Amino acid sequence: MSIDIAMALSSAKPAGKRPYFMDPSVERVLNILMATVQELAVTRERLDTVERLLEIKGIVPRSEIEGFEPTGDQAAERGLWMQEYLNRVLRTLQQEAEALQTPGDLASEEVALEVSKADA
């Protein structure tokens, strides 16, 4: 089936060794980021289509979307969403900060030895 072929081969590597211009691990993150940036543009274009169709069909004028002012409750819900979102996205910073507070942290590999001792 074509969809299986597409899943397997659409991201295939071209023949020829790939050049890296930066530390490959940095360039890897850049490549993932740029693909994400592209998908954000894709979503933005779709949302723009939705807004324009809503306006053309006389359902919601775009000026109403642009001028929308949330009520206090709505703003609070949005604020909570934003906080949750940032917590999720910046997870790694929170965990780094917690690690700073936990100098005696053990690696699981260390504990593995400990809990596997016969007399543990």
Add this chain to the structure above:
Amino acid sequence: MDGSPDLKNAGPAQTYAGPPDYRVVGRHGVFPETTHDEIARFNFLAHMNRHLSTRVMPSVKTAWERRAGPAFEAREGRPAKDRHEVRKALLHDPYYQAWSALRRATMEQRQQAGRWIALRQAETLAARVEALTAAGDRLELDPALPIPRYVSAVDHHCMPGSYHTEVFPGDVSGAANYDCGIFATTGGALGRFSDGGGHAVVGWVRKHQPEFRPARILDIGANLGQNVLPIAQAFAEAEVVALDVGAPMLRYGAARARSLGVENVRFVQGDGSDLSRWPDGHFDWVQTTMTLHELSLTSMKAIFREIHRVLAPGGIVLHVEQPQYGPDMPLFEQAMRDWDAFYNNEPFWSTMHELDIDGFMIEAGFDRANLIHGGVTAVVDRDVFPDAADDDGEDYGRKAAWHVIGAHR
């Protein structure tokens, strides 16, 4: 502008200079279907390429002049002596690195986007091509043809599978990917059907050879025929051969031509270095459009000899390419133009652009007095597309402005 403070969504649009929306692309009977998201992906890529060339790349020159160049001179005690030294020095510069990494990423994203489109409907496309090419003599394949090393060694412009491979017998997804993505890569600079190069050649011949009435035309490295169709349409009385080594491109090209109503082109699988199926003096016009840089030195010389042999007296050969590197071209520009050679899998690009093409044509048998030199820019629908003739910018090897090198037989 209507004075509205709502700049983002107010219409009509503010002054806009940029690539057209992908939806104006020219479609034909075997052009892949595209969803809203797939089109948006191409729109992003067209803008990304434009952003890189107009907003990011100009400062690579600044980085060379103020940082990488002085660093080279401080280290070596002399200026860089050739384009390779310039490029290798630039590889150490963080701004060149960032631009290069983004440019490479954009090329890979373009391939991914186009391959997704073409592969997810590969079986449908193959069936449509089969239906359009099963009858008639407009397609002539040679499964025994060896694929030249210069095609198989690395996949040109990072196009996985290149021009010659297929995922299943009859597959044309590589060609469909090439066809649907080139509009995004070029930001529409080659026109709706990405055939601005072919139209440019027609315009050049009409202007400079107004009496020319070719009966037989050969296009070498024809790809999917996008640049030879305008020639075939302009010289409708001529019998045209589109020659290429890649069978999937030819199958797709033959179906594309048929669906566009162009009947005087025969798509033939063959290698330009061996035109022995045709007798001496058979063709009035031999054309290559952006083909030479994808060859090898040996094959290019062999192709030149064969072209000289198959051209009729009074016939012409025209090669359309990016400008050659000459002593007048700054080393920095040469180094920038070399980017595609080394980082976008165009391995002959660098050498080819420093060669004395005139000398090789003379070696192949043409008289120096009969050589032709000219320049052309893509001919496009100017209501919709940016025109390279009006563009003062530079995109180091990607601008739709080319040189014509040729000869009369």
